[in-house]
Amino acid sequence: MRRAVAATALALALAGCGSNVPAQPVDSSSSVTVPEPPGVAGSPAPTTSTNAPDAHCDATASLRPSGPLPAPGQMPDGSTMARIVQRGRLIAGVDQNTYPMGFRDPVTGEVEGFDIDMLHAVSDALFGDPNRIQFKAITSADRIPALQQGQVDVVARTFTIDCARAQQVGFSTVYFSAGQRVLVDSDSAVRDVGDLSGKKVCATKGSTSLEALTEVASKPDLVSVDNWTDCLVLMQQGQADATSTDDTILAGLAAQDPYTKVVGPRFADEPYGLAVPKTDSDFVRFINAVLEKIRADGTWTADYKHWLGDRLGPVPAPPAPRYVD
Template identity: 55%
Template sequence: MITGHRVRALAAVALAVPALLLTACSVSGKPVDLATVTSLDRPQPAGVEVNPPTTTGSAAAVPPCDPAASLRPAGPLPAPGAMPGGTTMKTIQDRGRLIAGVDQNTFLFGFRNPTSNALEGFDIDRVRDVAAAIFGDPGKVQYKVITSAERIDALKKGEVDIVVRTMTATCARWVDINFSATYYVAGQRVVVDRSSPITGVDQLGGKRVCAAKGSTSIQKLREAPAPPEVVAVDNWSDCLVMLQQGQVAAVSTDDTILSGMVAQDPNVKLVGPRFTEEPYGIGIPKQNEDMVRFVNGVLEQSVARGSWAASYAKWLGQAGGPAAAPPAARYRD
């Protein structure tokens, strides 16, 4: 039971509280530590560079070559799990896993499925084909996620056995590493906002255009009749973000990568024809020629068995790409 004295005491406290709050508020008549807003610009992705140096291979003199011509397979493939002694493939088999440098940000080619957290895409299928040929198990892979700029160094340092990351074979890159036969041919194009009046690369002069560090796309943009101001980022997904935020007028790279952007965002569009040819090869350390011949045998087998076509239909057919025809292998020996 609450007594009359207790009621009067509680009422006094209740009356005192508002008075205390008013007193506290009147101690200072103005806000403290006001934030000064100097810009409403949206933040840029980390690592953005404007007009970066071009780094697509060796700085030494580059001998002429056919960049799409690789080393011929050395006869039929050995049975999975029975790699010949003394070979690069036997070393990988004994280790128990293939180490592959891949992307996780390029939709349709190498990306992380947000539902399963698994790496998927056309390039990932090529890795799984190689693992299946060595082990009889396509899942025996250790994926190492790398950026475009890290691809060659990862191979030269022996951090990975192969790189399968939308990598164009060029004569400059052949100086530093080996490539498999071409497993896909792309071509550079342009993506812009759907409301943009830009219709091709010839209209990019002086405009800010996004490309990935270490890609051949940067040099090709600089060779355009009307060169743009190149904005370089670590990953292609950063380019899409900058385009969405209005920080660049366009993104330019291989149409395969751009098709993935269009599939992700209906507010952007592909414009203009291809203005380059980009033969994709699997990167392999320079000293491992036996691995080059083995991987080329795997690629021939994937075409013959239909796994290349099935992979294309699953990933690239949905993006409206060219007809599902694997490129004919070319060999230099």
């Protein structure tokens, strides 16, 4: 019970949820049914990819900006941006549980984080006001449906670009380059992903992290949940031995619980993009122009230093954009 009170309370406060975590076994040959809290139904988690990717896909190459950004409030007639400006707010799908990328501050109630700052930059370019945003909290599994059903204009939620997803939504250029690692208790003997055989390892539904874990040679027993803070709670309750996902997310979990540590090298690349409905190619070009601006004027670096500092090593240069046209 070394951390059951302090660390669990911090994780739950940040998550804004109770302690009943909906843990579900992954439908794979190495899965195991983890005992679930009362009232939680156990059913196989969906896989992350629903369509076969194009063998020639270059998913991280996006659409080139059409030119200089228009003045805020003066978007081209008939454009996606003009529709958003006419509405008066940008509707964004975000995480509210993952410090320091997208989370609701338990003191102020404000949604904050590195991902959120990317949205503030887009809002500022649209309206001349970085705060004209309506946030909608969504899970990892809800990111693509929320865009396809028109519930949001954009998703900023540690959304890894890959070929299967790029068939379903439009991605910006890469705004953050993360990599998958492993989080364990500080007294664990696990050194890297190769030591996870027979271990219960947690990841979120609909994440590339979950998919990557099905392919590692150690074949861990996988458990899926809705939010990354749920994984931390499962570890604290003894229902999971490890969590594996992007190092950005793991750094935030480790900051919440000093009795954990991040181990091993990266074993999968996780390039993040802002996502929009597949039909809104003009908005992709607009967002890419915004990202060009914040890379050049120092905003990206300032945001990185503010939210991540040196947790992942020296502050890197912003990811260089790549374009298909």
